[in-house]
Amino acid sequence: MKSRITITDIAKEAGVSTALVSFVMSNKAKGSREYRVRPETEKRVLEVAAKYDYQPNSSARALRSGEYRTIGVVLSDISNKFYAEISRQIENWAFHHDYVVLFGSSDENPKKLSNVMKVFKNKGVDGMIIVPCEGSESAISQMAGSGMPVVLLDRDIPGAEFSSVVLNNFKASVIMTETLVGKGFRKIEMISYKTTLSNIKDRESGYLKAMEGAGLTETRIHRPEYCNYREIEQIVLDAKARNVEALIFTTYNMSLMGRKAFISHGLRVPQDCFFACFNNSDAFDLYEPDILYVKQPIEQFAVEAMTLLVKMINEPESAQSCTKIILQPEVVFSSSEVHV
Amino acid sequence: MKSRITITDIAKEAGVSTALVSFVMSNKAKGSREYRVRPETEKRVLEVAAKYDYQPNSSARALRSGEYRTIGVVLSDISNKFYAEISRQIENWAFHHDYVVLFGSSDENPKKLSNVMKVFKNKGVDGMIIVPCEGSESAISQMAGSGMPVVLLDRDIPGAEFSSVVLNNFKASVIMTETLVGKGFRKIEMISYKTTLSNIKDRESGYLKAMEGAGLTETRIHRPEYCNYREIEQIVLDAKARNVEALIFTTYNMSLMGRKAFISHGLRVPQDCFFACFNNSDAFDLYEPDILYVKQPIEQFAVEAMTLLVKMINEPESAQSCTKIILQPEVVFSSSEVHV
DNA sequence: ATGAAAGCGCTAACAC
DNA sequence: GTGTTAGCGCTTTCAT
Numbered sequence A, B: 001m002k003s004r005i006t007i008t009d010i011a012k013e014a015g016v017s018t019a020l021v022s023f024v025m026s027n028k029a030k031g032s033r034e035y036r037v038r039p040e041t042e043k044r045v046l047e048v049a050a051k052y053d054y055q056p057n058s059s060a061r062a063l064r065s066g067e068y069r070t071i072g073v074v075l076s077d078i079s080n081k082f083y084a085e086i087s088r089q090i091e092n093w094a095f096h097h098d099y100v101v102l103f104g105s106s107d108e109n110p111k112k113l114s115n116v117m118k119v120f121k122n123k124g125v126d127g128m129i130i131v132p133c134e135g136s137e138s139a140i141s142q143m144a145g146s147g148m149p150v151v152l153l154d155r156d157i158p159g160a161e162f163s164s165v166v167l168n169n170f171k172a173s174v175i176m177t178e179t180l181v182g183k184g185f186r187k188i189e190m191i192s193y194k195t196t197l198s199n200i201k202d203r204e205s206g207y208l209k210a211m212e213g214a215g216l217t218e219t220r221i222h223r224p225e226y227c228n229y230r231e232i233e234q235i236v237l238d239a240k241a242r243n244v245e246a247l248i249f250t251t252y253n254m255s256l257m258g259r260k261a262f263i264s265h266g267l268r269v270p271q272d273c274f275f276a277c278f279n280n281s282d283a284f285d286l287y288e289p290d291i292l293y294v295k296q297p298i299e300q301f302a303v304e305a306m307t308l309l310v311k312m313i314n315e316p317e318s319a320q321s322c323t324k325i326i327l328q329p330e331v332v333f334s335s336s337e338v339h340v
Numbered sequence C: 001a002t003g004a005a006a007g008c009g010c011t012a013a014c015a016c
Numbered sequence D: 001g002t003g004t005t006a007g008c009g010c011t012t013t014c015a016t
Helices: A007-014 A018-030 A039-051 A058-065 A081-096 A110-122 A137-145 A169-182 A198-213 A229-241 A252-264 A298-314 B007-014 B018-030 B039-051 B058-065 B081-096 B110-122 B137-145 B169-182 B198-213 B229-241 B252-264 B298-314
Strands: A070-075 A100-105 A127-130 A150-153 A163-167 A188-191 A246-249 A274-278 A292-295 A324-327 A330-333 B070-075 B100-105 B127-130 B150-153 B163-167 B188-191 B246-249 B274-278 B292-295 B324-327 B330-333
Touching: A007 A018, A007 A039, A018 A039, A058 B058, A070 A081, A070 A110, A070 A298, A081 A100, A081 A298, A081 B081, A081 B100, A081 B110, A100 A110, A100 B081, A100 B100, A110 A127, A110 A137, A110 B081, A127 A298, A137 A150, A150 A298, A163 A169, A163 A198, A163 A298, A169 A188, A169 A198, A169 A246, A169 A274, A169 A292, A169 A330, A188 A198, A188 A229, A229 A252, A246 A252, A252 A274, A298 A324, B007 B018, B007 B039, B018 B039, B070 B081, B070 B110, B070 B298, B081 B100, B081 B298, B100 B110, B110 B127, B110 B137, B127 B298, B137 B150, B150 B298, B163 B169, B163 B198, B163 B298, B169 B188, B169 B198, B169 B246, B169 B274, B169 B292, B169 B330, B188 B198, B188 B229, B229 B252, B246 B252, B252 B274, B298 B324
Parallel strands: A070 A100, A070 A127, A127 A150, A150 A163, A163 A324, A188 A246, A246 A274, A274 A292, B070 B100, B070 B127, B127 B150, B150 B163, B163 B324, B188 B246, B246 B274, B274 B292
Antiparallel strands: A292 A330, B292 B330
């Protein structure tokens, strides 16, 4: 590969020292502080730099300054629509703030999450945004304990002192359940799964709370063992047989399977059974305008997490106290959305 | 941030030189070549490294060796399902081959694509995988011309000497059209858009070729101006009024809008009009088992592109000759798929 | 306002 | 087999 233009080349051609070039190049971006370079010198340096299309070597810069302007993002699966959209927003924010982002997927596997974090650390990320998974607490604690700024996204680890940005899942679930009750449904059940993940637990308790508040004692939370299609289908059919009036799905994947089961067996929404879920999908609002879902504030997730993380990076003292940002949910009928 | 353990610390504690430590650390991974370290020394070094959980500083390594083991991927939009899945596979491959991946989105904007490439170059990527967009030819040429290994993905730039990994879109379109003809349809039209992008053009010519081959002279390719919902809806309604028997959508977004238009106006597949598209969506096979679509070999896209790129990086002489990899398409009815 | 010089952590030649 | 040493390109005191 053709060797790139360096600060030394520019210094030589402009007849100044490398230090001066460095100063001009980096302070140019930062706006005026104690800017002390003679305008004509600056101009000359800038011209030479432009002439050769000088690009600073970020490895050298990082090595020297310890500032990498790189952050690592570990999601459970970047091909999941919700996380893909979050990634998109994170990338966007990063681009405009001159940060670079490394993405990794954990596949809900704590061992892999830990591996990815390690790789990211080697690569010199300044901080990490992490969607924790079941069993990843200790690995994350260790990483954060080693001084790495960490912000949890989407899910919090209950009881742990981590900064995080999550949706108010409890409230979302309460509103959703109350909306269902408001529509006249009484026999409302939830399809969740066995987990300790905060977002899911909160969705469960929100449902229970709202049902209780409405004086409905007949509650039920299904927790399929493997969360595969067969199980979900079985639960849906069984629910239908028992005349359940509304089903709330707590995860994206299960709601996809749930929809599939509805369709396959000719169950209509809302006539046969109402369908409610967290995270919308192209697959839903295209067909059934009466589905109820929680609209996740994707961009806010990204912006809040990045802003918080960068603050922690730049003000290590602030990183001590953990900040928890709770985003407000919006529960909507897909019919109220403008489509595609 | 707590200062990390360096090669120097380890050398000191193990009573050897930094060079030896470096040698042990890097050749350990590479398996046996001319491995010339006394086993006991190696053991000692490894132990000390493990004790302090030594992690090499990749900036320093990159600065020194010129090897970054980082590749940049510029897609049009990472939140688009197709690209999200590709990203996932690329990330996966990279993880297992000890590479790091930087993602960027161009939003089909050549200016932004160029910007992202520049940022990636600064960050020191060893090569790039790029989904070119309309008008990005010159920027990509310039990048490739400067010695940066580049592999085009999904779309090729006709006439240009770039290595690329694309689907055989022409063939896919031919098969798709022939399948439609085989099902007895005669009045088949295509919804595309005004572009010079190779994948779209190939889809168009495949359709024309197959129609011609079947002796069907009545062909028509719609090219809406803005590709918004109103336009697509209009085209669909108009097609229905003219008794068009099958509609082929050339892009993911337009097929989503097309489906929406079908649903909104109660058009049934296959009774009222057949629906065919490239790239499947959760939104399709969930509902209409008779949709015809091209199954993109996602993993192959990722693996081929990464393998090719890494080869170009490691063997600069091979980077001279451009390699074009054409992936075989598979045209399927969504009903033949196992769902969710 | 500008320059000299000392490294950041690592690798690659070359010496022993 | 193992150590010495010279930088990679940049930032950052500290002089001037």
